[in-house]
Amino acid sequence: MNRLRSAGIAVALTVVLGSAALAQTPPSNPPTAAAGTSPATTSANVPTGSAQKSENYWRGRTLAGTPVFDDNGRRIATINDLLITEDGKVTQAILLLQRPRGKLVAVPFDQLHFAPSRSNPLTRVPGPGGMAAARLGPSVKTYGAVLPGATRDSLANMERFRFSP
Numbered sequence: 010m011n012r013l014r015s016a017g018i019a020v021a022l023t024v025v026l027g028s029a030a031l032a033q034t035p036p037s038n039p040p041t042a043a044a045g046t047s048p049a050t051t052s053a054n055v056p057t058g059s060a061q062k063s064e065n066y067w068r069g070r071t072l073a074g075t076p077v078f079d080d081n082g083r084r085i086a087t088i089n090d091l092l093i094t095e096d097g098k099v100t101q102a103i104l105l106l107q108r109p110r111g112k113l114v115a116v117p118f119d120q121l122h123f124a125p126s127r128s129n130p131l132t133r134v135p136g137p138g139g140m141a142a143a144r145l146g147p148s149v150k151t152y153g154a155v156l157p158g159a160t161r162d163s164l165a166n167m168e169r170f171r172f173s174p
Contacts, residue, residue, distance in 0.1 A: 058126035058153030123152040
């Protein structure tokens, strides 16, 4: 039953994200980074993270909510959503800014670099009486995202991203 529910949620998320991506225009002023780079792990560490990798693939449901850091390890945003093209490529990451609170901006997904977390975060798991917090096992590695060259100010100065109805 849980597998069926998870599969249904994954399909629904893909459809919703795919249809939202069609109505979007890319931002006019994304932070600068080397063109043609792909999201990769870096040798740096970040304080916390929630993204998980399985073999050579990022787990989609763990990317939403992943903290985004600047080059100095300061948290500057959180991944709010991903825009996926009809051919299945993730092209944009929608970031929720810390300041100004609640502002969304879009950056090219390939500008994000993933770095291992120094701490093992809590995850919410079903338990008696509702959801309970549990520490991830030691074999689960988590990652945070680094957006090279970005600062809180550079993200705050970007055009606000809005989902089209």
